[in-house]
Amino acid sequence: MSKTLEKTILIILDWLTINAGFFLWCELRHHFGLFTETSFGDIFRLSMIIYIFWLILFLFFGMYRIYFTKSRTDEIIDVIKIISIGVFVIFILTLDLRQDFSRPLNMSRFLILSYWLIMVVLISTGRILIRTLHRRLLEAGIGRRRALIVGWGKKAWELHDHLLDAPALGYEVVGFLHHENRAAKRKTHKGIPLQGTVNQLFTKIYRDNIQDVLIAFPRRSEKKLKEVISQCDGTPVGIKIVPELYDVIIGQVRTNQIYGFPLIEILPQLISPWEAVVKRVGDFLLAVFVVAGLLPFWLFLALAIRIDSRGPVFYTQKRVGKDGRIFSVIKFRSMVVGAEKMTGPVWASDNDSRITAVGRFMRKTRLDEIPQFINILRGEMSLVGPRPERPFFVDKLKKALPLYNRRLRIQPGITGWAQVKGDYDQSLENVKQKLEYDLFYIENMSLRMDIKIILHTVYVMLCGKGQ
Secondary structure (H helix, E strand, O other), X not given: OOHHHHHHHHHHHHHHHHHHHHHHHHHHHHHOXXXXXXXXXXXXXXXXXXXXXXXXXXXXXXXXXOXXXXXXXXXXXXXXXXXXXXXXXXXXXXXXXXXXXXXXXXXXXXXXXXXXXXXXXXXXXXXXXXXXXXXHHHHOOOOOEEEEEEOOOHHHHHHHHHHHHOHHHXXXXXXXXXXXXXXXXXXXXXXXXXXXXXXXXXXXXXXXXOOEEEEOOOOOOHHHHHHHHHHHOOOOOEEEEOHHHHHHHOXXXXXXXXXXXXXXXXXXXXXXXXXXXXXXHHHHHHHHHHHHHOHHHHHHHHHHHHHHOOOOOEEEEEEEOHHXXXXXXXXXXXXXXXXXXXXXXXXXXXXXXXXXXXXXXXXXXXXXXXXXXXXXXXXXXXXXXXXXXXXXXXXXXHHHXXXXXXXXXXXOEEXXXXXXXXXXXXXXXXXXXXXXXXXXXXXXXXXXXXXXXHHHHHHHHHHOOOO
C-alpha cells in the first residue's frame, strides 16, 4: 500500500465515520426531542460543514502524515486528544451566553459529551481497522518498502535481523552498501547481497527503485553521514538512522519506535503540499499588510535612523537562500556606515561599537528586520525559517559543520526556531548550537510549529529581548 493510497483511504474512512457519528448524534438528539431538522438533505449539508471543521483540525494536527510503523495505541491517544479539542471548540462556539448559568446546563449541553464519545469510538475503530489491515498486509509481504542498508558489519547485520523479525515495520531489504569505498571478504548476509559501496548510492536508488535508505555504520562517521544525505538529497527516498547516531542529530528529530526498535527518521518531504501552499499564501498576505498597511510606521523609523546617524535608511547584504541561490536581504540600517570596511565579514557581538543608538533599540525589538517583508513579496524569504547567512560564512560552515547544507533545502525566514531559542551568531560554537535548532525545525516543520515560533517572536519583540 503506497503512502498516497493509505492517506486517501484514511481520508475516506474519516469522512464516513465523522458523518456517521453526526447522523447518529442527530438521531439521539431527535429521540430526546432536541433536534428540529428532520430533512435528510438539511442534515447532510450540516454534516458537510461539520466535516470540514474536523478535516482542518485533523490536517492541522498531522493526522494524515503517514507513519508505516505507528502504534495503534498512539493512534487512539491522538484521536482522543484531537476529538477532545474539537468538541471543546464546538461547545464554546455554540454556547448560548444568554443562558442562566445559575441553573444546571440543559440536556443539549450534556449531549455534547455523547457526541465526543460517539466520535472517539467510531474514528478510533475505523483507524484501528485500517492500521490492522495494513499491518497484516505487510506481514504477508504486501506493500513493503524496498530498502538499502548503508553499512557492512555487525551493526548492519543486526539491523537487518531486527527488520526480518518485525515484518510489520514494512521494510524489504534488497541489499547492503559498504560504508567504506573498499572490497569486503564476505559478500552476503542471510541471502542479502553486498551490492557495492556508499559512493554508488545515488545510482542504486533509481536503478533498483529504492524507497528507504537505512544507515547503520559500525561507528560514528559524520563525514560518511554527510555523504549519504548529500546523495539522497533530491531523491524520493526516506532516510532512517540507527540509534548509535543520536548524538549527530542531537536526538531532536521525529522517531518511529515499535517492537522496542527505534529509528531516527529524516523526512524527505519537509512539509505537506497543502501546508506549503497555506504557508506561502499567509506569508504573502502578511507581507502586503506590513509593507502597505504599516507605511507610516516605516516612515517614522526611517526618520529616526536619519536623525541618529548619517547614511542610508536601508542596508542590503548578499545572503544565501533556498538551494544556494544568492539574493539581497533588506534591513533597516542599525550600524554606522561602512561598519565592515575595516574588519571584513565578522559576526556581531554584545555591545558592538558599530551599532547606532536607534539600531540597538531596533535590534532589541527586532524592528530592523521589518523590510525583509519585501523579500517575502519577492519570494526570496518566508516569515519562518532558518536565517539566511552570507556566502562568505556559508562556504566556511559547509566545510566545518556536517549537515549545514540541509538548511538550504527550505526558504530562509525572518524568524526561526534558532532565533527564539539561541543567541546571535558570535562564534562557530553558537552556529553549531543554532544548526541543531534549525535541523529540529526542518525535520518537524508544520504550520503548528510556525505559529509557535511566531508567538515566541512576538514575545521577544514586546519584551525587548533581541540582540
